[in-house]
Amino acid sequence: MSHDQTAGTQPQGTVRDGILQIARTPLGLASLVLPFCLLIYFFGFHGYFEKGHGATVIKWLTLSWNKGNELEHAWLVPPMIAYLVFAQRKDILKAPFAPSNRFGIALLLFAGFLFLASVRTLQPRLAVGALPLFVLAIVCYHVGTSSAKSLAVPLGLIYFTVPVPGLTQATNGLQLIATSIAFHISRLFGVALTQSGNQLSSASDKWGFDVAEGCSGLRSLLALTLVAAVYAFMTQKKPLKGLIVFASSVPLAIVANAIRVATIIILAEYVSPKFAGGIYHDWAGFLFFLAVGLSGLLLVDKIVNLSSTKVETRQIRSDDR
Numbered sequence: 001m002s003h004d005q006t007a008g009t010q011p012q013g014t015v016r017d018g019i020l021q022i023a024r025t026p027l028g029l030a031s032l033v034l035p036f037c038l039l040i041y042f043f044g045f046h047g048y049f050e051k052g053h054g055a056t057v058i059k060w061l062t063l064s065w066n067k068g069n070e071l072e073h074a075w076l077v078p079p080m081i082a083y084l085v086f087a088q089r090k091d092i093l094k095a096p097f098a099p100s101n102r103f104g105i106a107l108l109l110f111a112g113f114l115f116l117a118s119v120r121t122l123q124p125r126l127a128v129g130a131l132p133l134f135v136l137a138i139v140c141y142h143v144g145t146s147s148a149k150s151l152a153v154p155l156g157l158i159y160f161t162v163p164v165p166g167l168t169q170a171t172n173g174l175q176l177i178a179t180s181i182a183f184h185i186s187r188l189f190g191v192a193l194t195q196s197g198n199q200l201s202s203a204s205d206k207w208g209f210d211v212a213e214g215c216s217g218l219r220s221l222l223a224l225t226l227v228a229a230v231y232a233f234m235t236q237k238k239p240l241k242g243l244i245v246f247a248s249s250v251p252l253a254i255v256a257n258a259i260r261v262a263t264i265i266i267l268a269e270y271v272s273p274k275f276a277g278g279i280y281h282d283w284a285g286f287l288f289f290l291a292v293g294l295s296g297l298l299l300v301d302k303i304v305n306l307s308s309t310k311v312e313t314r315q316i317r318s319d320d321r
Contacts, residue, residue, distance in 0.1 A: 015143045018097030022142065035138045042115075043131060049124045057131070060124045064163040070219045073226065074161035080230055084154035087234075095146040104141025111137055128162050153233045160226045167218070174218060174254065179211045181258035186265040193265065200265055207273035211261060220285060221253040224293045231297055241304045248300040249293070256292035260284045 013021075022028040047055025065074040085092075111133035118126035132155035139148045175198045183195045192203035201208040228249035236242035263284060268276035 013097050014093060015095045015097050015147050016093040018099070018143055019093075032142065035134075039131070039134055043127070048119045048127075049122055057124055057127045061128055061161060065161065069163040070167070070222055071161060071163060072219075073223045077157050077161050077226070080226075081154045081157050084157075084230070084233065085151065088150050088154075092147045092150050095150070096144065098144035098146065099142055100140045100145050103145060104137050104139075107133055107140060108137035125162050128158065132156060132158055153229070157226065157229065160222070160229070174221070174257075175211050177254055178258045178261050181255070182211070182261035182265060185259065185262035186269075189262075189266050191265060191269045193269075200261075202269065207268040207277070209261075209264065209268070209277065220257055220289050220293065221250065224249045224253040224256075224289065224297075227294070228297055231301075235301060236304075244304050245297060245300050249297065252293050252296040252300075256288045256296070257285075259292060260288040263288075 019032070023032060043057045045056060048057070049055060049060050065071045111130040114126045114130035114133070118124060118130065132152075135155055136148045136151060139151060179195060179198050179200060183193065183200060186193055186200075194201050194203060198211040199208065200211065225246070228246045232242035232245040236245055264276045264281055267280055
């Protein structure tokens, strides 16, 4: 018996009620459990990509979470997804039960196309991209688009864990930006230096630094955009404000990295080149990620919600009168 909700039909009960109703029969219970079991098998146990890092999709993906791909932070994404889903469990289960069979099947076919294309072309990235779509298709089919929308952003975090070919090598623009900003900041602090491409050198040959690919700020950029996505999802009710908070992570990461490079130059000039290029260089990235990146997100959050705060304050004062 189909549980589709056609146009004009009012949804009956909540998602919790609908799931319990479907699970009453063995066939209904199988329709809920079997799709997820198939996903676990095809993504976690069945091998396709012999020429990749590993045979299965999940193995290939997790093996790519390394320093070489600037994806060491990707190990935090699965717990983040689990937490966000768990935090929304009440809203998801209280959403109206309105199964969307047609949309669910359409999304399932598209995800299936990506998966087959991935297997045929030996491109596991396409399979990873299809995984959240498979889950959303199952949710849409069984309980409706309302719950699927609540899961879209948490499941979409998986895209932050996919290695992009040539991304590290394509950071020359970030290197130049970080070098130029650091050059001008250092001059403001009285440091006499010269710039040649990505190289910064003391005018007295006291020290010299090369802003290499690892200093481009790519790691901070990838990590901060991930944090910004989670923060915007948890704190912003309006999509536009969430998008602004998320987009601000890019300039914040660039500025944080440029200031980090500038402080290395300043310490090398006035304190010790060995200390600046050694211990401080290794720890400064994390410090400025916290000081500039995360505090910058909080500041942007305050700015985009400044008008709503004023309206709320005025309303409270009016009520007091």
